[in-house]
Amino acid sequence: MGHATRIRYLIAGASGSHGATGNHVVRQLLERQLPVRAFVFHADQRSERLEALGAEVDVGDLRDIGAVRRAMAGITRAYFVYPMADGLLDAITVFAVAAKEAGVEFIVNMSNITSREDFPSQAARRYWLGERIFDWSGIGVTHLRPTLFLENWLAFAEVVRNQSILPLAYGQGKSAPVCAEDVARVIVNVLENPVPHRGKTYVPSGPHSVTMSEMAGIFGRVLGKPVEYVDPPLDQWAQALAQAQRAPYTIEYLLKVAEAHQRGELDVQTDVVQQIGGAPPKSIDAFVAEHRAAFGG
Numbered sequence: 285m286g287h288a289t290r291i292r293y294l295i296a297g298a299s300g301s302h303g304a305t306g307n308h309v310v311r312q313l314l315e316r317q318l319p320v321r322a323f324v325f326h327a328d329q330r331s332e333r334l335e336a337l338g339a340e341v342d343v344g345d346l347r348d349i350g351a352v353r354r355a356m357a358g359i360t361r362a363y364f365v366y367p368m369a370d371g372l373l374d375a376i377t378v379f380a381v382a383a384k385e386a387g388v389e390f391i392v393n394m395s396n397i398t399s400r401e402d403f404p405s406q407a408a409r410r411y412w413l414g415e416r417i418f419d420w421s422g423i424g425v426t427h428l429r430p431t432l433f434l435e436n437w438l439a440f441a442e443v444v445r446n447q448s449i450l451p452l453a454y455g456q457g458k459s460a461p462v463c464a465e466d467v468a469r470v471i472v473n474v475l476e477n478p479v480p481h482r483g484k485t486y487v488p489s490g491p492h493s494v495t496m497s498e499m500a501g502i503f504g505r506v507l508g509k510p511v512e513y514v515d516p517p518l519d520q521w522a523q524a525l526a527q528a529q530r531a532p533y534t535i536e537y538l539l540k541v542a543e544a545h546q547r548g549e550l551d552v553q554t555d556v557v558q559q560i561g562g563a564p565p566k567s568i569d570a571f572v573a574e575h576r577a578a579f580g581g
């Protein structure tokens with residue numbers, strides 16, 4: 285039996301809803317004609333599309349050991365991702381246990397740039413703890429701690445379109461946002477050739493480190509209209525997040541991320557996307573141009 289038919293990939297978060305890294309990974313693996321089991325939370329049109337592309341679809345909850353055990357059967361390599369939500373450590377523990385039992389040889393773990401044992405958010409510290417659980421499993425693992433996803437800015441499409449403002453409590457700190465599809469390319473290349481990446485932690489980033497004022501300038505240039513960065517005080521920002529129906533767990537996290545951004549702690553720029561992903565990362569200009577209709581160009 286050849287290498288390509290022996291290795292089977294299990295991809296969590298395969299439907300995707302935000303950065304959709306799992307969804308991009310499934311599609312990229314299928315483009316390479318590799319056998320993929322797509323693990324989804326809900327059976328719907330998104331999972332039907334994956335099935336039509338050739339993925340085997342498995343529906344379940346990442347916190348459910350029975351479901352994840354079934355999904356792991358016959359799997360050799362896996363991608364773990366869980367949304368910014370409560371339950372991360374349950375899901376990681378279940379995934380590690382089921383993978384170990386199934387003899388999985390390698391996992392790529394989606395962590396976060398805020399993964400630090402001393403980060404002032406409990407949710408962020410759970411990323412760091414989760415990495416340690418995968419390390420202790422003894423399964424080969426690569427942790428990814430990407431910078432902010434460019435897709436986050438789609439949440440501001442309506443205000444950019446209607447009010448020409450970019451409201452974010454990020455102060456004058458810088459960051460180098462990265463496109464989730466570029467991160468997916470890194471994941472796929474690590475999954476296909478894991479040996480040099482075993483035990484490594486990477487920070488995939490975008491190509492430009494910018495302040496939010498500079499980012500608003502890029503939006504304005506690409507959209508052909510002035511876009512102003514508005515930096516609200518943190519209490520107003522917290523109210524806006526609550527009005528947007530964000531869960532308290534997520535709000536606690538996002539406020540600490542905003543403070544870290546203000547302090548310049550999220551300003552990391554690397555060549556991981558080029559070196560491991562094999563192509564240059566998407567620029568902010570290209571991302572805004574791609575979503576011109578949503579942002580109101």
Ligand SMILES: NC(=O)c1ccc[n+]([C@@H]2O[C@H](COP(=O)([O-])OP(=O)(O)OC[C@H]3O[C@@H](n4cnc5c(N)ncnc54)[C@H](OP(=O)(O)O)[C@@H]3O)[C@@H](O)[C@H]2O)c1
Pocket residue numbers: 296297298299300301302303304305306324325326344345346347365366367368394395396397429430431432433434436464
């Ligand atoms: N956004 C950023 O700036 C950023 C930057 C760096 C790292 N990250 C990390 O990236 C991760 C999110 O990645 P992403 O944006 O690619 O994810 P995503 O698009 O939000 O997709 C998450 C998927 O997980 C599924 N899901 C949710 N709860 C589940 C459960 N209990 N069991 C099984 N599946 C479940 C969702 O299904 P449904 O859609 O059906 O609910 C969804 O398809 C987070 O850990 C975040 O910290 C994000």
